[in-house]
Amino acid sequence: SQQGEEDPQALSIQEGENATMNCSYKTSINNLQWYRQNSGRGLVHLILIRSNEREKHSGRLRVTLDTSKKSSSLLITASRAADTASYFCATDSPSYSGAGSYQLTFGKGTKLSVIP
Amino acid sequence: DAGVIQSPRHEVTEMGQEVTLRCKPISGHNSLFWYRQTMMRGLELLIYFNNNVPIDDSGMPEDRFSAKMPNASFSTLKIQPSEPRDSAVYFCASSLQGANSNQPQHFGDGTRLSIL
Numbered sequence: 208s209q210q211g212e213e214d215p216q217a218l219s220i221q222e223g224e225n226a227t228m229n230c231s232y233k234t235s236i237n238n239l240q241w242y243r244q245n246s247g248r249g250l251v252h253l254i255l256i257r258s259n260e261r262e263k264h265s266g267r268l269r270v271t272l273d274t275s276k277k278s279s280s281l282l283i284t285a286s287r288a289a290d291t292a293s294y295f296c297a298t299d300s301p302s303y304s305g306a307g308s309y310q311l312t313f314g315k316g317t318k319l320s321v322i323p
Numbered sequence: 324d325a326g327v328i329q330s331p332r333h334e335v336t337e338m339g340q341e342v343t344l345r346c347k348p349i350s351g352h353n354s355l356f357w358y359r360q361t362m363m364r365g366l367e368l369l370i371y372f373n374n375n376v377p378i379d380d381s382g383m384p385e386d387r388f389s390a391k392m393p394n395a396s397f398s399t400l401k402i403q404p405s406e407p408r409d410s411a412v413y414f415c416a417s418s419l420q421g422a423n424s425n426q427p428q429h430f431g432d433g434t435r436l437s438i439l
Contacts, residue, residue, distance in 0.1 A: 238425060249327070249414055249430030250366075257425075295366070299425075310356075310379060311428065315365040 211239070211296040211314035219320040226283040228317040230296030231276075239272060240297045240311065241281050250295065253281075288323045325349070327431035329415050335437045341403040344434045347396055348417030356428060357390055357400050358414040366414070372398065405438045412436070 214229045230239070238257045242250040256263045256272045256279065263270045269282040283290055297311040328347040336342060348355050356371040370380040372392045380390070387406070392398040402409055412435050416428040 240427065247432070249416075249432045250428075251430070252427035255425070255427060310368050310371060312368070313366040 211298050211312060213294070213296055213314045213317040215317060216315070217318045217320070219322065220286055222286060222288055222321055222323050224286055226286050226290070226319055226321070228281045228294050228319070230279045230281070230314060232279075232296075232298045233277065234298075234300065236274075236298045236300070237309070238299055239270075239279050240299075241268075241270060241279075242295045242297060242313075244293045244295065244316070246292075253294075283319075286319075286321045288321050291319060291321045293318045327415055327417050327429055329413075329431035329434050331434055332432065333435045333437075335439065336405060337439050338406055339404045340438075341401065342405045342409075342436060342438075344400040344413050344415075344436070346398045346400070346415030346431060348398070348415070349429055350396070352417035352419050352429070353395065354418045354426075355392060355398050356416040356418075357398070358416065360412045360414060360433070369400070407438045410436055410438050 211230045211232045220226050236258055238255055240255045241253045243253055244250045254265045254268055254270050256270050258274055267284045272279045293316040295313050295316045297313045299309045300312055327349055330345045353374050357369040358366050359369055360366045367382055369382045370390045371378055375392045388402055390400045412433045414430050414433045416430045418426040418428045
């Protein structure tokens with residue numbers, strides 16, 4: 208079942224603008240990760256935020272996490288054409304195999320288009 | 324360093340045929356994950372291995388699907404017999420230090436499978 212759901216499904220902006228993508232999830236988590244996928248390629252890990260963190264930065268990326276609302280946001284500042292990709296949030300959940308076993312559950316992603 | 328290597332990149336075959344997808348994880352990684360990506364269902368975890376042992380195969384759709392990891396540097400996902408609804412992009416990912424979701428997953432570029 209889907210855990211994380213991204214919003215919006217698609218986003219189109221001009222180069223230089225900021226892009227904000229949101230993720231909502233349903234159950235408690237240990238951490239939340241964001242990934243990027245370029246067309247025809249595999250997913251690339253961007254950033255991980257733990258459940259006891261509220262905000263994290265990496266270069267032009269800023270991630271926030273609100274566990275009371277079960278939501279996260281990914282902000283890309285000063286976007287570039289090369290940022291055009293799909294962005295996914297992924298939440299961890301214990302697998303049925305028991306303690307210490309986790310699997311990531313991915314949302315369906317936000318497709319970002321940055322127009323030069 | 325080489326990333327996760329998947330082969331073939333593309334596979335087109337007729338229904339009823341056996342399909343074998345291959346994955347070489349990043350050296351030193353001891354967790355390996357097989358995912359399937361479709362437009363309708365997004366990215367789904369099929370199975371994952373920890374130290375070559377299958378930990379959670381609850382995502383494997385049916386008995387036609389099987390996965391093996393005979394050693395730390397190689398895994399296969401087999402579909403026999405294949406059906407048109409198996410058409411999707413199949414990704415392999417690996418991570419370090421077990422199936423703890425705190426570790427980012429590194430994805431291959433996938434195998435695009437088309438069953439006619």
